[in-house]
Amino acid sequence: MSEKSAFQDNYPENVAHCYGCGRLNGHGHQIKTHWDGEESVTRYRPEPFHTAVPGYVYGGLIASLIDCHSTGTAAAAMYRAEGREMDTQPAFRFVTGSLHVDYLKPTPIAGPLEIRGRVKAIQGRKVIVESWVLAEGVVTARGEVTAVQMPESFFAAALPKPGAPTA
Numbered sequence: 001m002s003e004k005s006a007f008q009d010n011y012p013e014n015v016a017h018c019y020g021c022g023r024l025n026g027h028g029h030q031i032k033t034h035w036d037g038e039e040s041v042t043r044y045r046p047e048p049f050h051t052a053v054p055g056y057v058y059g060g061l062i063a064s065l066i067d068c069h070s071t072g073t074a075a076a077a078m079y080r081a082e083g084r085e086m087d088t089q090p091a092f093r094f095v096t097g098s099l100h101v102d103y104l105k106p107t108p109i110a111g112p113l114e115i116r117g118r119v120k121a122i123q124g125r126k127v128i129v130e131s132w133v134l135a136e137g138v139v140t141a142r143g144e145v146t147a148v149q150m151p152e153s154f155f156a157a158a159l160p161k162p163g164a165p166t167a
């Protein structure tokens with residue numbers, strides 16, 4: 001992998017279906033995040049239907065962008081800390097432990113958004129990332145995410161129990 005490919009392009013297939021960032025989810029946002037020095041950056045253009053109050057972006061979308069931007073940044077930061085490329089094994093897999101968002105100003109729906117992030121701390125299995133959303137260079141929301149490396153039991157819990165209804 002080169003530093004030019006997006007973090008999310010390296011997610012293993014079994015964690016590449018996330019609605020916010022999974023490259024294999026055709027219905028999702030498929031965000032793409034890169035390093036820009038010590039900061040990470042995602043650019044995203046909202047669709048007209050991502051509306052809250054007319055002209056402004058729905059807060060749930062903003063939370064989603066901060067969430068997946070930050071979990072991706074957490075994963076990339078762990079690889080950086082180990083001096084490894086993101087396509088090397090063993091793969092780090094993160095989930096959101098906590099997500100906090102402050103909505104500072106209405107976010108205009110016209111034009112692209114930029115989400116930027118910075119790692120606050122790497123502590124054992126968790127990474128704390130602060131991220132902010134910019135519209136035309138103005139910060140409209142700030143967030144903090146605690147991303148935690150998922151235990152193997154996370155996958156087992158997602159599997160249907162024997163005999164359980166499937167639909």
Ligand SMILES: CCCCCCCCCCCCCC(=O)SCCNC(=O)CCNC(=O)[C@H](O)C(C)(C)COP(=O)(O)OP(=O)(O)OC[C@H]1O[C@@H](n2cnc3c(N)ncnc32)[C@H](O)[C@@H]1OP(=O)(O)O
Pocket residue numbers: 010011012015018020021067068071072075086087091092093094095096097098123124125126146148149150151154
């Ligand atoms: C290239 C490869 C990259 C792949 C990357 C894919 C990434 C993206 C994939 C898509 C992502 C999409 C995003 C999504 O939508 S992910 C979907 C939404 N998230 C979830 O469903 C997560 C559900 N929760 C859990 O599974 C467990 O509770 C987890 C795994 C989070 C922790 O259960 P576990 O039993 O493992 O934890 P532990 O008790 O050993 O604690 C470990 C450390 O973590 C700290 N902690 C725990 N919980 C919280 C909390 N709520 N706030 C703050 N901190 C918390 C804890 O204090 C401890 O720290 P310390 O005390 O040691 O300091």
